[in-house]
Amino acid sequence: MIEIIDLKKHFGPKHILRGVNLKIEEGKTLAVIGGSGTGKSTLIKCIIRLLEPDGGKILFNNKDITHIKKQMELAKLRRSFGYLFQEGALFDSLSVGENVVFGLKYLTDTPKSEYARIAKEKLALVGLKGIEHLRPSELSGGMKKRVSLARVLATEPKVILYDEPTSGLDPIMSEIINELIIDLKNKLGVTSVVITHDMKSAFEISDNMAMLYEGKV
């Protein structure tokens, strides 16, 4: 489904990715592990094109997406992807419900009348009920991550990229998030790439594992 060939990325003189080669199969979960600063987040940001690679190729369903520049094409590509940010990245100015359905307006043709139902449904899927009206500032760290996951799920992506989904969470909340990731794969057949430091979590959720070391797998 996703093939990464000789991917390179540097920030100024600092070379982060020095030729990464990786294959991510459809419906499988790949855990990417490695020390801090080895380029794990950079790798998934390159996949979803939040960062532009300096060299190499990224193929998605055999289509080269490495150098897409046009805004419309990028938006089209991102319809297939969901990204769970490390700190949730919920929009402070919107309520939880508005956060969950945010992507529907831009990524799908879902009618507005459906938004409330979808918000409720996706929040229930991540184990949160009746919090649509709350603001992100009123949520705990674990709740923020789950709302963020509900926001990802609302647009029904084919691939979900998780950036350290369990970091900063207590063991119980980490377990809940791990179970959610496994459920999503089993029930919805979602392909996942999980960046993590947590080895226990990596073994529990992944089908394959890749270790980044000195900019290579």
Added chain:
Amino acid sequence: MFKALGRLLIKFFTQLGQASSMVSSCVFWLFKSPLEFSQTMQQTTKIGVESLVVATLTSLFTGMVLALQAGTTMRNILSEPLYIGTLVGFSLVRELGPVLTAFVVAGRAGAAVTAEIGTMQVTEQIDALHTLGTDPIRYLVIPRIIAFMIAIPVLTLCANFSGMFGGFLVSVNSLGVASNVYISDITTYIGVDDLMHGFIKSCFFAFMIGVVCCYKGLWTRGGAEGVGKSTTQAVVTSMVLILVMDYFLTAILNSIGL
């Protein structure tokens, strides 16, 4: 020394290039997608309402002090406080109204815009916008620039009236000018072209404040410290550019007879 100067120049032109690229993206999205109407209205209300009291108060006291100074000077030279309304009106409508209002809005709402967008940048909310299929230029920048361009000219108009009212209070109560004389000094000598002069200036100031504050917010790096730095830079840059633009706009508008 040459190295430092070179670095400064490179930084200046890089920022100029980035800001120009942001403006060209604004033009692209304005034609490519519908305007975020609710965001624009929300921002206009926020910027306008939040700055209204400060802008009118600033102008009120400026009008009062202008009347006092002009009245005292006229009394010393001509033994009578003549043309106070004209002096206060001209100064406010053509110059002080647009400039002071732009200053107030840059300090009040401009700083808030930079801090908000900057915080969104450092907490990955801007990246989240990208992943959710919208561009921050479309969702955040365009509504705010339009909001500034609606709010500032309206606030300038309010500030002009407030300043002239301040001048009226001082002229009538302290300088002994008859109220009808003060009003006729204004209505006789200040025309539509003077109002247009101030209005055009305020539109340019509004566009510049919007671009500078959004740009500084979007290019914030380095956590909470970065947000503080960007906010300060946005306000200082806006204020300096208001004064620079004011000179050139005055020269251009005067040369075309406005």
